[in-house]
Amino acid sequence: MHVDKAPHRVIMRRLRSWCLGLVSGVLLLVPGAGTAAEESVRTAPGVRFTFEPVDAPFVEHVLGIMREASPHLRATLGLPSADTIHVHIAPTQEAFLTYTPGAIPDWGAGYAVPDRRLVVLKSPRVTGTYDGSSELVVHELAHVMLHSALRGVDIPRWLDEGFAMHMAREWGFWDRASLVVAVMSGNLVSLGAIQSVNTFPEHRAQLAYQESALAVQYILRRYGEAGLHTLFDRLRQTGSIDQACLGAFGVSIVGFERDWLEYMERNYGWRMLLGESLSLVVAPLFGVLCLLAYLQIRRRRRATLRRWERDEVDDWHSDEDDWRRKNEEWVMSRERNE
Numbered sequence: 001m002h003v004d005k006a007p008h009r010v011i012m013r014r015l016r017s018w019c020l021g022l023v024s025g026v027l028l029l030v031p032g033a034g035t036a037a038e039e040s041v042r043t044a045p046g047v048r049f050t051f052e053p054v055d056a057p058f059v060e061h062v063l064g065i066m067r068e069a070s071p072h073l074r075a076t077l078g079l080p081s082a083d084t085i086h087v088h089i090a091p092t093q094e095a096f097l098t099y100t101p102g103a104i105p106d107w108g109a110g111y112a113v114p115d116r117r118l119v120v121l122k123s124p125r126v127t128g129t130y131d132g133s134s135e136l137v138v139h140e141l142a143h144v145m146l147h148s149a150l151r152g153v154d155i156p157r158w159l160d161e162g163f164a165m166h167m168a169r170e171w172g173f174w175d176r177a178s179l180v181v182a183v184m185s186g187n188l189v190s191l192g193a194i195q196s197v198n199t200f201p202e203h204r205a206q207l208a209y210q211e212s213a214l215a216v217q218y219i220l221r222r223y224g225e226a227g228l229h230t231l232f233d234r235l236r237q238t239g240s241i242d243q244a245c246l247g248a249f250g251v252s253i254v255g256f257e258r259d260w261l262e263y264m265e266r267n268y269g270w271r272m273l274l275g276e277s278l279s280l281v282v283a284p285l286f287g288v289l290c291l292l293a294y295l296q297i298r299r300r301r302r303a304t305l306r307r308w309e310r311d312e313v314d315d316w317h318s319d320e321d322d323w324r325r326k327n328e329e330w331v332m333s334r335e336r337n338e
Contacts, residue, residue, distance in 0.1 A: 051089035055123050065137040077149040087119045112140040114147030139168040150236045158191040162212030183269045218263045
């Protein structure tokens, strides 16, 4: 679930992001701001930042997000406290790639190295925006905390990404729409294949992330939060996702994926018309009806304006005819009198 759903808090966060982005943009205009600078350090309870001084506004922005998200993540995972997390703000694309031996896709804006309790984020000088930073920070923070809670166990990528996505974002219409297309076309990524998500093109990776989040959503809807906690406990104890599923849900990982696929088809396939995804059909139709209503109102308005113009012309011609007739009568009357 998303950490911050209150509308006024969302507005204030976006306003703060815009202001901080403006400050960063101004700092970029300062001579020497774009050159290599000495690394700064910023510490706060539970976190240590390393960054170039020009990125100080972004650091404060990220710190605010972490302060809001961390208590909820700790409570969800049953972590009474957390060790210090290192957050590095990479000033360049090259620096962004230096903290992990694994492949990081070009479109990635951040990543976590859980065994080092490290989160690496691109500076807004690289991305050009603060947009999406809240979702990104919570996502990477969730990775680190999940691995800490499971004590270094090898977590399947779908579960790791699914938990992070579930904690970090709210689903929009187009996210669900892309899943509908994938389900109807039989183009879903299998849960096992998501292990290689970093090698996927961006659109395929986004689909894999959405599926991962919906796998966690399926667990929560069918088994509740207790079921998810039990799965984590069994995974920590056994180190095997197959044994963890058997202990938590009574089915193997193969059976779990089969049940999840049925859930996906029920909610995002053809049968969605009778299920909870009716909004996917109603929303476009409502939009079309609104457009047609607007066009009809506009057509009537134009017809009314044309009618008024004709009436004005007719009135003007009527007045001119009256004046001409009366003038002719006056001239004829004068001639008779003479």
